[in-house]
Amino acid sequence: MMSVFHGDKGRCVDEKIPPPVVEAGRNGDAGALATICENLYPRIYRYLSYKVDDLRDAEDLAGEVFVRMLEAIPGQTGNLEAWLFRIAGNVLTDHYRRRAVRSDTVGLPEEIAGGEDPAVATERKLTGERLKQGLRGLTEEQREVVILRFILGYGHGEVAEIMGRSAGAIRALQFRALSALKVALGERT
Amino acid sequence: MKRTPEDLLDICLEMARRGEDWRVFLLTYPSHSAVVESLMALALDVEKTAGPPDAPAPGASAALLRMGEELARRERKREETAHRGWGRMWGSAWAKAAFAGIVMLLLGASSVELSARTVPGNFLYPVKILTERVRFALTADPEERVELRLTFSERRFAEVVKTLQEGHGADRQLVSAMLDEAKAALTGTAKLPESRSTAYKARIASLEGIQRDRLRSMEGTVPADRRKDVVEAIRMCDDGWARMRETMCGPQTRGSGHGPGRGMDGRRMGPRNDWCW
Numbered sequence: 001m002m003s004v005f006h007g008d009k010g011r012c013v014d015e016k017i018p019p020p021v022v023e024a025g026r027n028g029d030a031g032a033l034a035t036i037c038e039n040l041y042p043r044i045y046r047y048l049s050y051k052v053d054d055l056r057d058a059e060d061l062a063g064e065v066f067v068r069m070l071e072a073i074p075g076q077t078g079n080l081e082a083w084l085f086r087i088a089g090n091v092l093t094d095h096y097r098r099r100a101v102r103s104d105t106v107g108l109p110e111e112i113a114g115g116e117d118p119a120v121a122t123e124r125k126l127t128g129e130r131l132k133q134g135l136r137g138l139t140e141e142q143r144e145v146v147i148l149r150f151i152l153g154y155g156h157g158e159v160a161e162i163m164g165r166s167a168g169a170i171r172a173l174q175f176r177a178l179s180a181l182k183v184a185l186g187e188r189t
Numbered sequence: 190m191k192r193t194p195e196d197l198l199d200i201c202l203e204m205a206r207r208g209e210d211w212r213v214f215l216l217t218y219p220s221h222s223a224v225v226e227s228l229m230a231l232a233l234d235v236e237k238t239a240g241p242p243d244a245p246a247p248g249a250s251a252a253l254l255r256m257g258e259e260l261a262r263r264e265r266k267r268e269e270t271a272h273r274g275w276g277r278m279w280g281s282a283w284a285k286a287a288f289a290g291i292v293m294l295l296l297g298a299s300s301v302e303l304s305a306r307t308v309p310g311n312f313l314y315p316v317k318i319l320t321e322r323v324r325f326a327l328t329a330d331p332e333e334r335v336e337l338r339l340t341f342s343e344r345r346f347a348e349v350v351k352t353l354q355e356g357h358g359a360d361r362q363l364v365s366a367m368l369d370e371a372k373a374a375l376t377g378t379a380k381l382p383e384s385r386s387t388a389y390k391a392r393i394a395s396l397e398g399i400q401r402d403r404l405r406s407m408e409g410t411v412p413a414d415r416r417k418d419v420v421e422a423i424r425m426c427d428d429g430w431a432r433m434r435e436t437m438c439g440p441q442t443r444g445s446g447h448g449p450g451r452g453m454d455g456r457r458m459g460p461r462n463d464w465c466w
Contacts, residue, residue, distance in 0.1 A: 030315035059248030
């Protein structure tokens, strides 16, 4: 099987937004802030779209991430992208709180929890919706690592920075996460 | 060397990322190859299903507008501190309606002069910039996108002029933004048919001379103490255009490197082919 990893996978975050732009953004330059938003919005949105049920919520929450960014960016240091994902995590926490739904207790969708015939499930093509449903069968950390590592394509170093874990821990977590996803999708291990 | 399945999975993922054959590597670890290979297949399937992470996402324009609104609110708050009287008005429904109206006006505005009234320091300036981005994002036609980039470049230059007239000095960021927009317009011409592309390239090339003429004409009209700012703005524009030529054409630019209009020595330049494009 040919690799389908995207061309920019594992790239250094700083390559995406040039440091002078980040610096101008910290100083409140509207053009720089717009550039940051334009470049990073798709990833933040995609991240959130796998975390919430309603895609309209994902849009709202992604917008909220960038509004919160304005508040905190003057004092921001270090990796901007990892920092934005941490804001996204906080926005999500507030969203869950508002909805009184704890993300780590989301039940398995009926289709998967109901014990679909693994052979049938394996043959079915993996679709975005099925992937999303499969992710619900994972713990919060496992879901996080799958989204960041395989859906958004970050290297394990970047994922470690975003999640505040060591690279070794991420390696172990991604193994467990993929194994759990395989089970959640009804595939034989 | 003894490796765990977790290590092997990670090594294989990195190899796949580099386009290397991870399956051959895995053959050397037969006790773990089955489980790692099945997880690799799933990882690759997830990647394929998710698609490119940077593909356009819905709601980007709305996010930009929200940022613009928030920036305007902050800027307004800052102004309130200085001018208390305005504060009460901003929180009202009237003010919110006015904000929406201004955004609509800016979205539809095509006049460079109208937009030039809003310059850095004005509370509406961030709204203008973010509204421009939204307008650009909503434009699909390649020619319209080039036209917009040129409009934005012209706006930034108009803002440079306005800030000089108001005695705020030569704004390096504005000059840089003006050149960035011109460069983006030039890049966008690659998607146009030959005839349209040529016309836009000529227009972009003419900007340098037009700008220098405009700034030179200001030298005689501004008060003596501001003249040095105009000279500084001319220098910044000259440097910026020269850097842009070097980026786009390389160091061996044909001719003197100045676009049509007047070169740095003031002489009238030839047609657009003075530039490499």
